[in-house]
Amino acid sequence: MTQMNMVSAINDALRFEMRNDDRVVLLGEDVGKLGGVFRVTAGLQKEFGEDRVIDTPLSETGIIGTAIGMALGGLRPVPEIQFGDFIYPAVDQLVSEASKYRYRSGGEFTCPMVVRVPVGGGIKGGHYHSQSPESMFIHTAGLKVVCPSNPFDAKGLLLASIRDNDPVLFFEPKRVYRALKMDVPEGEYTIELSKAKVVREGEHVTLVAWGAMLLEAIAAAEEVKEQGIEVEVIDLRTLWPVDTETVVASVKKTGRMVIVHEAAKACGLGAEMVAQICEHAFLHLQAPPRRVTGWDTPFPYTLENEYLPLAHRIVPALIETAKF
Amino acid sequence: MNLETKPGSIPPGTASKKIVGVLDFDGRADPETDPKLDLATARRIYEAMLRTRAIDARLMRLQRQGRIGFHVGCEGEEAAILASAAAMRDQDWLFPCYREVGAALYRGLSLQTYIDNMYGNANDIPKGRQMPDHVTARAQHFSSITAPIGTQITQAVGFAWAAKIRKQDVVTATYFGDGATSSNDFHAGMNFAGVYQTPTLFLLRNNGWAISISSEQQTHSRTYADKGVAYGVPAIRVDGNDALAVYGVTRAAVERASAGGGPTFIELVTYRTGAHSSSDDPTAYRETMESEEAQKRDPLRRLRRYLDRQNAWSDAEQTAAEEKITSELSVCIEKAEAAPAPSIASMFEEVFEDMPAHLVEQQAECVNGPRTRKRH
Numbered sequence: 001m002t003q004m005n006m007v008s009a010i011n012d013a014l015r016f017e018m019r020n021d022d023r024v025v026l027l028g029e030d031v032g033k034l035g036g037v038f039r040v041t042a043g044l045q046k047e048f049g050e051d052r053v054i055d056t057p058l059s060e061t062g063i064i065g066t067a068i069g070m071a072l073g074g075l076r077p078v079p080e081i082q083f084g085d086f087i088y089p090a091v092d093q094l095v096s097e098a099s100k101y102r103y104r105s106g107g108e109f110t111c112p113m114v115v116r117v118p119v120g121g122g123i124k125g126g127h128y129h130s131q132s133p134e135s136m137f138i139h140t141a142g143l144k145v146v147c148p149s150n151p152f153d154a155k156g157l158l159l160a161s162i163r164d165n166d167p168v169l170f171f172e173p174k175r176v177y178r179a180l181k182m183d184v185p186e187g188e189y190t191i192e193l194s195k196a197k198v199v200r201e202g203e204h205v206t207l208v209a210w211g212a213m214l215l216e217a218i219a220a221a222e223e224v225k226e227q228g229i230e231v232e233v234i235d236l237r238t239l240w241p242v243d244t245e246t247v248v249a250s251v252k253k254t255g256r257m258v259i260v261h262e263a264a265k266a267c268g269l270g271a272e273m274v275a276q277i278c279e280h281a282f283l284h285l286q287a288p289p290r291r292v293t294g295w296d297t298p299f300p301y302t303l304e305n306e307y308l309p310l311a312h313r314i315v316p317a318l319i320e321t322a323k324f
Numbered sequence: 325m326n327l328e329t330k331p332g333s334i335p336p337g338t339a340s341k342k343i344v345g346v347l348d349f350d351g352r353a354d355p356e357t358d359p360k361l362d363l364a365t366a367r368r369i370y371e372a373m374l375r376t377r378a379i380d381a382r383l384m385r386l387q388r389q390g391r392i393g394f395h396v397g398c399e400g401e402e403a404a405i406l407a408s409a410a411a412m413r414d415q416d417w418l419f420p421c422y423r424e425v426g427a428a429l430y431r432g433l434s435l436q437t438y439i440d441n442m443y444g445n446a447n448d449i450p451k452g453r454q455m456p457d458h459v460t461a462r463a464q465h466f467s468s469i470t471a472p473i474g475t476q477i478t479q480a481v482g483f484a485w486a487a488k489i490r491k492q493d494v495v496t497a498t499y500f501g502d503g504a505t506s507s508n509d510f511h512a513g514m515n516f517a518g519v520y521q522t523p524t525l526f527l528l529r530n531n532g533w534a535i536s537i538s539s540e541q542q543t544h545s546r547t548y549a550d551k552g553v554a555y556g557v558p559a560i561r562v563d564g565n566d567a568l569a570v571y572g573v574t575r576a577a578v579e580r581a582s583a584g585g586g587p588t589f590i591e592l593v594t595y596r597t598g599a600h601s602s603s604d605d606p607t608a609y610r611e612t613m614e615s616e617e618a619q620k621r622d623p624l625r626r627l628r629r630y631l632d633r634q635n636a637w638s639d640a641e642q643t644a645a646e647e648k649i650t651s652e653l654s655v656c657i658e659k660a661e662a663a664p665a666p667s668i669a670s671m672f673e674e675v676f677e678d679m680p681a682h683l684v685e686q687q688a689e690c691v692n693g694p695r696t697r698k699r700h
Contacts, residue, residue, distance in 0.1 A: 025489065051489045052489070054520075056516065057512075057515050057516060057519055059508075059511075059512040059515065059516070061478065061508040061509055061511075061512045062478055062481075062509075062512030062513065062515065062516045064478075065475065065477070065478025065479055065481070065482060065509055065512060065513065066478050066479070066481050066482030066485060066512075066513075066516055067482060068478075068479050068482060069419075069478065069479035069480060069481060069482020069483035069484070069485065069486065069496075070482040070483070070485060070486040070489075071482075072467065072479065072482070072483055072486075073482065073483040073484075073485075073486030073487055073490075073494075074486060074490065075486045075489065075490070077482075089508065092472055092475060092508070092509075093475060093478070093509075096470060096472045096475060097470065097472075097475050097479070100470070101468060102674050102675070102676070102677070103453055103674050103675055104450050104453055104454050104458070104460070104468055104470070105449070105450060105460035105462070105468040106448070106449045106450045106451045106453070106460060106674065107674045108449060108460050108462040108468070109460065109462060109467070109468055110677070141675050142675050142676065144676070164677075165677045166676050166677055194680060194681075241676070241680030241681065241682060241683075242682075244681065244682065245681065
């Protein structure tokens with residue numbers, strides 16, 4: 001066991017898998033010599049060379065388009081998009097190409113690659129360094145979306161993602177990158193995709209979150225405990241295909257659900273989860289399912305802590321839902 | 325072939341306006357540029373061009389009869405497509421646009437498999453999930469066709485790059501039309517290929533039109549080949565209706581890429597004598613005269629005249645080849661029309677390697693649910 005933050009846990013996972021599988025290559029803007037603007041890939045070019053840790057020209061279209069070609073050509077590329085906010089030039093390649101290769105070719109071609117994408121707010125990044133664009137990719141059939149909330153999960157989920165035979169968008173919550181350290185095993189372990197984790201048991205309200213908002217969810221759960229409200233906190237970990245079963249089982253027990261995400265409210269993953277609960281656990285509901293999310297505005301700079309669904313907004317939602 | 329016609333001799337940063345050619349309109353080969361193609365290969369290319377044109381004509385009729393939903397053919401561009409495909413080696417890969425299915429057939433895709441694709445039936449490789457002509461042919465080293473313009477270009481670069489990293493001798497060729505030179509992926513693909521010197525051939529079929537948009541409206545560059553200069557990718561213009569010129573230049577570019585010499589941008593100057601697709605009406609945007617002029621440059625006629633001069637083709641062979649493809653098509657069409665539609669359950673398969681819970685649920689809902697009254 002070594003104490004690691006999320007940056008070093010992801011670096012450790014990449015290093016492990018690059019030693020383990022010579023098909024794994026990294027590419028992106030500044031990932032090589034610099035080790036990435038967040039230093040997630042620090043030291044890897046030195047160990048694995050310029051053929052396997054590639055500094056690319058500045059083009060998200062080019063990074064993802066060539067990564068798809070590499071995947072078709074037998075490699076396991078792990079491209080990095082420097083910020084989730086800059087992923088949009090690559091949307092054509094992700095939505096029309098990577099996600100469709102298996103389906104449209106009748107299974108003749110597959111596109112195994114992991115697109116690493118730093119996401120989320122709370123770092124004073126303003127509109128162009130703070131977004132959480134998971135919903136648009138969830139809405140695209142054929143992409144998996146993963147978002148760890150802590151260093152241990154980040155390593156296990158990343159190794160599972162690289163070994164997966166489908167394209168995975170690996171969303172890394174920037175706010176968590178260096179926010180906490182925990183014991184992370186050296187060497188190999190994986191965390192199965194599409195499995196949520198009940199991180200705290202409770203009988204009164206189910207609270208669903210992921211990524212950086214999981215810490216806020218846990219803080220809110222602690223706070224309402226003083227009022228006698230026991231909250232069951234679920235970390236989705238994989239956002240798509242989502243583990244509806246774990247959430248439904250919890251809501252059948254508690255009869256109440258609050259879901260938290262940074263992305264805008266309209267058509268966010270929260271909307272889908274509320275619909276799933278209505279379809280699968282309607283008669284168990286004791287209160288309307290509730291969403292605590294980013295607002296339907298662009299992500300703001302100065303007022304980001306009013307935009308984000310932090311504990312101060314989760315707490316009243318939990319109390320109102322529990323007492324409904 | 326003189327120096328200027330050899331792509332390897334063109335230093336990065338230059339592009340000549342000159343169009344390299346071998347055959348004149350009567351099929352006489354210029355000894356300066358003649359690649360001295362063996363007659364067996366020349367015959368094979370000619371026959372493939374003949375078959376491709378016959379297939380296009382038949383498929384367009386089927387579409388007009390309402391028997392297939394769509395067709396996008398390559399009338400007038402057969403030499404650009406088939407002679408370049410013929411110049412690629414077996415281990416090489418093609419990343420096509422949607423007009424080059426003839427190249428997959430040349431590489432061994434069965435006509436039946438192609439016709440099954442036109443019907444989207446249960447025997448179609450993409451299982452009826454794509455429109456007609458959007459084929460996949462992995463065994464022929466031919467990637468999966470899509471409609472977004474240019475997306476295959478960066479993929480071809482990435483595939484070649486992977487081969488280079490893995491130290492495999494594989495060259496990729498990507499086909500695209502003149503409209504694609506305005507796309508993001510053309511820019512990114514040319515730039516990445518230039519920087520990383522990937523073994524990639526950029527085969528631009530400059531057929532004069534991107535649906536209704538002419539070259540003058542597509543670019544203010546002097547030529548499309550000029551665009552190679554900015555990327556440091558050697559570029560050459562070739563008469564795309566001249567099978568021997570297309571073959572010679574493409575082959576030289578393959579050899580250079582294979583030897584570590586990097587990418588080449590080849591502008592195949594041709595003309596789309598037909599419509600963009602079965603959904604298009606070219607009389608709305610161009611004069612008929614222009615098409616007639618282009619027909620004088622017909623790539624089939626020029627290669628046929630060349631073969632005649634070598635006594636390498638006869639009228640009897642022509643008739644036999646035409647009758648053969650006609651009857652083969654009839655058999656394939658009959659079989660394709662008799663084949664069932666893909667199963668309803670198959671609509672939910674291969675979205676992912678393993679079917680996730682939500683698709684298991686939706687598959688059961690669909691399979692056990694009400695059936696449409698519309699025909700498949």
